[in-house]
Amino acid sequence: MRKILDYATLLDDAARNANEVAQFDTEGRLSLDDAYAIQAASIQRRVMRGEHRVGVKMGFTSRAKMIQMGLSDVIWGRLTAGMQVEEGTAADFSRFVHPRVEPEIAFVLKRPLSGNVTGPEALAAVEAIAPALEIIDSRYKDFKFTLPEVIADNASSSGFVIGQWCSPQIDFANLGLTLNIDGRVVQVGSTAALLGHPLRSLVAAARLSALAGEPLQAGWIVMAGGATPAEWIKPGQYVSVDMERLGSAGFHVKG
Numbered sequence: 001m002r003k004i005l006d007y008a009t010l011l012d013d014a015a016r017n018a019n020e021v022a023q024f025d026t027e028g029r030l031s032l033d034d035a036y037a038i039q040a041a042s043i044q045r046r047v048m049r050g051e052h053r054v055g056v057k058m059g060f061t062s063r064a065k066m067i068q069m070g071l072s073d074v075i076w077g078r079l080t081a082g083m084q085v086e087e088g089t090a091a092d093f094s095r096f097v098h099p100r101v102e103p104e105i106a107f108v109l110k111r112p113l114s115g116n117v118t119g120p121e122a123l124a125a126v127e128a129i130a131p132a133l134e135i136i137d138s139r140y141k142d143f144k145f146t147l148p149e150v151i152a153d154n155a156s157s158s159g160f161v162i163g164q165w166c167s168p169q170i171d172f173a174n175l176g177l178t179l180n181i182d183g184r185v186v187q188v189g190s191t192a193a194l195l196g197h198p199l200r201s202l203v204a205a206a207r208l209s210a211l212a213g214e215p216l217q218a219g220w221i222v223m224a225g226g227a228t229p230a231e232w233i234k235p236g237q238y239v240s241v242d243m244e245r246l247g248s249a250g251f252h253v254k255g
Contacts, residue, residue: 004034008041011153014139015042020097021139028146035151036212042154043078051080054221056209057134058201059155061194061225074195074204075147077155078214079221085161090254091135093235096158099137101233102226103179103241105172105191105198106132106162109222113206114215122202125216128165129172131243133251134223135159136230160223163241163249170245173197177243179228180250189228191243198224 110127137158235255
């Protein structure tokens with residue numbers, strides 16, 4: 001237990017102070033359960049400082065990425081209010097160590113969603129969907145980490161931006177999208193990259209969060225996972241996502 005708390009403190013301090021730390025599990029001895037326990041303890045430190053939980057983020061939602069990492073399941077992290085960057089405003093670059101950005105689709109729930117649910121059951125719990133961006137930022141030196149280490153580090157989740165909420169009755173299975181920096185397209189993708197359908201990511205979120213004893217709550221946001229490879233961001237840039245039928249979302253990077 002002491003090891004869990006020590007690592008949680010290390011990672012929480014690194015995120016709070018925007019400083020990198022050395023890897024502590026280069027031989028992969030930490031179990032995934034240990035890694036999630038570190039993540040939970042680290043986020044609990046934020047809650048104790050006055051932040052509150054607002055949802056979860058999903059990671060490794062690409063089949064190719066799961067195979068590359070030797071995984072049979074997605075990973076997930078926790079979102080707090082302090083991580084949200086209001087759409088159209090600025091994120092301070094000094095908050096991060098070496099940040100990157102991914103385009104995503106986000107869900108907001110109108111009622112709790114827990115355990116093993118079907119796609120239609122998951123959709124029935126959705127209040128709205130929106131184009132979104134996630135700022136990912138590993139706290140490890142040189143952006144190098146093992147699987148348990150990245151899970152412990154809140155699956156690299158550091159910030160998120162949500163665009164205008166839209167009706168979940170829109171067919172969002174295969175929406176084209178672009179990730180743009182200063183108006184230039186840097187990545188092109190589709191929501192279908194998320195496990196074949198973004199709804200499968202929400203189903204996984206309901207299952208995994210319930211297993212952790214933290215079932216999805218009404219009003220929570222679920223970030224469904226990166227729809228394209230991530231791009232590095234720099235001070236002075238304007239980063240945006242344009243998504244078919246759903247519109248756009250963006251933020252400035254303040255130096």
